Amino acid sequence: MMLCLSFILMLVLVVGTSLGAAIPQDALKQSCSLSKYQFLVPRELKAVQKMKEHFEDVMLLSGHKCNIRLFHRKWSTSELSVPDRVMLVEAELDLAIAVLRLPAAPRLAELRKQPLAFLTQAREDLRGCVAREAPSHHPSGKLRHWLQRLQMAKETETAGCLEASAILHLFQVLNDLRCAALRVQCT
16 A cells, blocks of 8 residues: 555656646746736726716815826837836826825715726736836836836825826826837837
8 A cells, every 4th residue: 555655656746747847937927918908998998087077076176276297298108118118007006096095085985996996906917017027127217207206296295186196197097008018019
C-alpha cells in the first residue's frame, strides 16, 4: 500500500511538472486587456450622464463658483505614449473615485453608485496593466507637469471644487480611458 501511494505521488509530480513545462509561463500571467473600454457600454454612459446632470442642477442652485482648470490642458491624450496615457487615466480615476466617495445628498449618493463601481473597476484594470507592462515607467515632462498640478490642486483646492472639476469632466476622463484602451490606435 505504501509503495502504491509513493508511486501515485511520484506520478502526480512528474505529470504536474511536465504540464507546467508545456504551458508557457507568459500564458500563466494575466494579460493586460483594456479592450472592454474601447467602446463604453451605453448603460454606463447614461448613468454618468444622469449623475453629472443632477450634480450640475445642484451646483446651479448652490451658486458655488470654482475656477479650477485642472482638466484644461494644452496637449491631448493621444500625444502621450501608451504608458503615459495609462498613468494619466489612473490619476484621473483616482481623483474621480475620491470625490464620488465624498458624502452627498441622498439622491446624488444614489446616482453615484453605478458610475463609482464602473470607474473603480476601470482603475483596478489600469493598475493591473501598469504593474504588468510598465512597473518602472517614468512619466514624460507633459504628464509629470500635469501630475504636479493635480497634486497641488489636491492640497490647495476645496473638496467642493475638486468634486465639481472631477464630475464635470467625467466624460473627458472616459475619453482618456478609451484612448488608453485603444493604445497606439488612439489618434
